[in-house]
Amino acid sequence: TQSTRPQRMLAAVQKNATRGDPRSVVKAIDQFCRQKEWAMNVGDEKGCILDSVVSEVNPATVLELGTYCGYSTVRIASLLPPHAKLITLEFNPDNAVIARQVIAWAGLEDKIQLVEGASGDWIPKMKEEFGVKTFDLVFLDHWKDRYLPDTKLMEECGLLRKGSILLADNVICPGTPDYLEYVRNSPRYKSQYFKSHLEYTKVEDGLEKSVFLG
Ligand SMILES: O=C(NCc1cccc(CNc2ccc3[nH]ncc3c2)c1)c1cc(-c2ccc(F)cc2)cc(O)c1O
């Protein structure tokens, strides 16, 4: 039977990356996507911006919305301090199966909790299920029409504190117009756009970094 793109991506990781070496996992996926098949990982160019934001925030608690195959999950977790935790939500069970194996190959299981399901269902349960108070950093990379409702939901559930950082992928392509309008015009956020390109292409895209002001 025909393999899927995530399965072929995992095979490339297992073939070309060193077990326990997260950066080699990131490099193997980027090579696969540049040389073999495009895939919707945040990629190496936007990935460098992601790295700089993660390093600057130095978060103890991270929420990622949209795991896909675990590329940004591994990229973020590889930069976290020793006892920091990353919770990543993935709706598609087939993606989750691959992501768990990519995370395991990187040796980052202890830092990462992959939760299967929809953001709208899990965000209200974060405190009781995972003992989370607030998130220092949220990386939004799931369905683009969920960025705004989920941000409002995180506010309502008290998951953001003064200084929490939201970093959103794809604010230009595919685009998240309602989310951008909200974080750029709300007095509760200070936003900054990092111009870049859609992963592995020359098409414009970018990341929006928004600080919650409380
Ligand atoms: O659409 C995108 N990603 C989101 C996505 C997409 C599909 C499935 C899932 C299933 N995962 C999922 C869903 C709902 C969820 N709720 N909570 C967790 C959660 C998890 C997620 C995307 C597209 C492009 C793109 C495509 C084509 C093109 F031409 C240009 C650009 C580039 C990207 O970087 C992208 O990130």
Ligand SMILES: [Mg+2]
């Ligand atoms: Mg994306």
